[in-house]
Amino acid sequence: MMEYSPVIGLEIHAQLLTRSKLFCACATTGDDAPNSRTCPECLGHPGALPVLNAEAVRMAIRAGTALGCTLHPDSRFARKHYFYPDLPKGYQITQYDRPIGTGGALRFRMPDGNIAHAAIQRIHLEEDAGKLIHTETDARADDNRCGTPLLEIVTYPVFISPEAAVAFLQELRRMLMYIGICDGSMEHASLRCDANVSLRDTANAPGQRTEIKNLNSFRHIEHALHWEIDRQRTVLASGGTVEAVTLLWDENANAGSIMRGKESAADYHYVDDLDLPELVITTEEIESVVATLPELPLARAERLVQEHGLSHYDADVLTADRMMVDFFEELLRCLPADRRAALTKSAVHWINGELLAAMKNQACGTIPVDAARLAHLLERIDDGSISHSAAKLVFENMCGSSQDADALIAELGLLQVSDETTLRALAEDILEAHPAEVHAFQNGKQGLLGFFIQRMMEQSQGKADPRRSSAILRDLLAGAGDQEMKEATARRSEQEGSERSARAGEGDSP
Ligand SMILES: [Zn+2]
Incomplete structure (x- = not known):
């Protein structure tokens, strides 16, 4: 049987984060009552x-630069004609034969960990x-979204597998969010994807392409691509x-359905939109945008x-969100230079653990603590002033307040007890209060050490x-064990002694 390998291409629509629409002053977000954000222009009266919205152009330049595209100084808009009830104008303004950018590539990490380049x-x-x-009985058109600016990336x-396509998309999404041009929400359709799929045979002959429309989650994309690859394989295998x-x-249904025969460009009757002049961008404009681009994720x-x-x-977890990774690097800068390397792991742990959890709990979009105070808290854990569990309590109190770590440790009375005599x-006292557990420990139930440590923590309010507590407990338990062993040995020798004399009394001789 002929072997086939999949070939996948993607078209991504990213909604740009401009305040107004691409060709009119209507807001892109806000009042969501149907048809409340429309005007004669976006309705095509x-x-x-x-x-043209200049901010949308700047955002396109940002994306084009980040992707390494060639940006064209004189691109042009065209009208793409089709009929659908959600398109009141009867055509969509887009760019056809003269797009703003061509070429370029995005680096991304493949599922196997290797870095790949996807050509744009x-x-x-x-x-x-x-x-x-x-609705149950009819369908109504809401034109609020008409005219919202999109950047299409083709x-x-x-891509040779659905997993590779998804890995690319995840990187693209992260990158677009980093450069501040798209909120990346697939759930709210601000990032949508169409995928085309074909199978290539062993002789490398390309197969017929099909297109899957409007995929809006990474999981759907992966499922849909696998399904379509299987479908094409089955069709070809049956001749x-x-x-x-x-x-x-x-x-x-975990299945695709054929919506229509795929249109060709001729079906859309593209014509230049003569209401719009050429889109001219200058080298100075490109340079001013490049100067503000951040380091890519x-x-x-x-x-x-x-x-x-x-x-x-x-x-990867840290750089998923630019705000978080900015905070991480600031946190490192706040740590004393000679402890920075030693505390890096702890910094990652606190940001990816406690901080993320706190932000999720409070459902807040901002970081509830400043880097300098968290850095100080990490130092206090490191120098043994407070335990890890006490640090969590300090952290909780630190979020949303302006108090620093030392003030909170004092206020909450959390300074760690490491004084040998006290401990x-x-x-x-604890061993004396739990003779049964001490006995069980000495008979091999070593896991009971945790029980004693737990009591120590309770008695000392954490x-x-x-x-130190663990070392002292081990020491005392071993000592007590020695003591018990001595007593047992003494008892045994006493017993053996009396047995011997009893046997002697019976007159038994070896
Ligand atoms: Zn409008």
Whole structure:
């Protein structure tokens, strides 16, 4: 049987974070009552004239630069004609034969950990359509989304597996969020993806492409691509031919359905939109945008691995959110230089653990503590002033207040007890109060050490230094064990002695 390998290309629509629409002053977000954010221009009333949003152009330049595209000084808008109830104008303004950017690539980490480059074919600006709201009995058009600016990013068909396509998309999403042009929400459709799929045979002959429309989660994309690859394999294996079709993915049914025959460009009757002049961008404009571009997330993750010895996993979790990784690097800067390397792991741990959890609990979009105070808290754990569990309490109190670590440790009375005499006295009291457990420990139930440490923590309100406490308890238990052993030996020899004399009394001789 002929072997086939999949070839996947992606078209991504990223909604740009501008305040107003691409060609009119209507807001892109806000009042969501249907048809509340519309005007004659975005509804395509006769005589309305589109005016290009300069901020959307700057955002396209940002993305084009980050992707290494060639940005063209004179691109052009065209009208793409089709009929659908969510498109009141009867055409969509987009860029066709003269897009703003071509070429470029995005580096991303493949599922096996290796870095790959996905070649970009083009990027262009276009406006979004409205949407239909389906009820039990009818469907209504909501035109609020009409004219919302989108950046379409088209890759070459370079992905050899659904997993690779998803890995690329995750990196692209992170990058677009980093450079501040898209909120990356697939759930709210600000990032959507169409995928085209074909199978190549062993002779490398390309197969017929099909397209799956409007995929809105990484999981759906992966499922849909696997399903379509399997479908094409089955068609070819039974001697059939793959038709050029457009499919819709139904996640609940875990199946795609053929929506229509795939259109060709001719079906759309593209014409230049003569209401809009050429889109001219100057070298100065490009340079001013380039100057404000941040370090891109994958490069930043790699730098963290190199400079601070982070694992790829930790670096990836941290760089998932620019605000978090900015905070991480600031936290490192706040630590004393001679302790920085030693405390890096602890810093990662606190940010990816306690801090993320606190932000999730409070559902707040900002970091509730400043780096300098958290750095000070990490130092206090490191120098043994407070235990890890006490530090969590300090951290909780630190969030949303302006008090520093030392003030809170004092106020909450959490300074760790590591004084030998105090701890030893406490440990002795505890062992005395639990003779049964001491006995069981000495008969091999070593796990009971945890029980005693637990009591130490309770008795000291969490202030006993756990490492010291553990050492002292071991020491005392071993001592008590020696004592018991001596007593047992003494008892045994006594017993043996009397047995011997009893036997002697019976007159038994060896
Ligand atoms: Zn409008």
